[in-house]
Amino acid sequence: MKLERLLSIIYRLLNHEVVSAAELADRYGVSQRTIYRDIEAICAAGIPVVSYQGANGGYGIMKEYKMDKSLLGSDDIASLITLLDSASTVFQDERAQETIQRLKTVQTDNGRAPSLRMDLGSWRAYVALLRAIRASINAGRVVRFRYMNAKDEHQDRTVEPVSLVMKYGTWYLYGYCRTRRDYRVFKLTRMSELAELPDVFEPHPETRMDEMFPGGGFGHEQVEHAVIRFAAGSSARVLDEFYVDEKTFHEDGTLTLTIVEPIDAEWLIEKLLCFGEYAVVLEPPSLRQRMKKKIAAMLGRYEEV
Structure with a gap:
């Protein structure tokens, strides 16, 4: 599509100081004569494209026309690019890729590694x-x-x-x-x-x-609060699963978890069962009873063992 190619050429010129006609022709799979016509169309649209002569010559856009790089902080732009790039990888989103190209026009290269990465591989x-x-x-x-x-x-x-x-x-x-x-x-x-x-x-x-x-978002019965005691040796896993909840570390290595926000009871029970004998519900009594009933049902499946 010619319009899409023209827009892509504009973003590429904004992201680079000088781009040769041969490079553009190779990238878009067209002849250099087609690129010359594309550049004329871009100029006719009011975008000031400058032609540079010589061995390293090509086309570029006047610096005065480019967006001020101070409009967004470099970390902000890098974070947006990272998030969009991750999403576009999963969804194969060409519009997201175009947005990334626009953001790169105002990105300042500070030589540092990205402060944010996201992998949607899971x-x-x-x-x-x-x-x-x-x-x-x-x-x-x-x-x-x-x-x-x-x-x-x-x-x-x-x-x-x-x-x-x-x-x-x-x-x-x-x-x-x-x-x-x-x-x-x-x-x-x-x-x-x-x-x-x-x-x-x-x-x-x-x-x-x-x-x-x-x-x-769960649609099950909720408990208003819960207090759970975790045995020594399970603190790291507790942090993985209940990071935002209130935690008290004890000298003997045990940990007390206090959940003060309403939480789905069935989800919490299933999560605590993953800790096996390392987790004991202290409050409320209703949750203790439900845990006991669930464990008894599980034991019932192993009566013949």
Whole structure:
């Protein structure tokens, strides 16, 4: 596409002092004569392209025309580039790549390593699903898929996809479920047999994050607070799983965790069971009882051992 090539050439000229016609022709797979015409079109649009003669000659844009690099701090720009680059790697987003090129026009090279890195590799197991859903969102097309709910029931859902949300370390699809005639949140790991339908739907109004995940996003019974004692040797794992919660370290190596915000009881129980004998619920009594019942049920499966 000529327009896309022209825009890309402009960003490349903004990011480099001098670029030769041969380099541009090779990059875009066209002849140098086509590049000459492209440069004329860019100049006709009011962008001051300067021609430099000589062995190292080529084209560049007047320095006075380039954006002031002081508008954003170098760390801010580097962070934005890193985040966009990570997302574009997963979604193969050409628009994000174009935005990166724009940001690079105002980036100052300070010679330091990036202060922020992000690797989305942990989501590559279902990257095809992420790309397919986002394509349907951008196209405004309805999707259908099989979904397993919290009761292990498989159901067919027809959804008008609104947005992909990464929350609680997991990707979710938020959309209007035609099956339930209401907005719903779907965990991507529970989706299968995704298919895009020919139906086109009208864009949905912007939705706040708390509306997508009412009550914390789990939909189970919550406990208002919890106090858990962890045995010596488990503190590092506790920090990994409960970093933001209040923790008290004791001289004997044990640790007391206090959760003062409402939290999903089932999620907390499953998380604590991963600690085995290293975790003991002290409060509230109702949570202790639920833990005891869960452990008894687990022991019941090993009666014949």
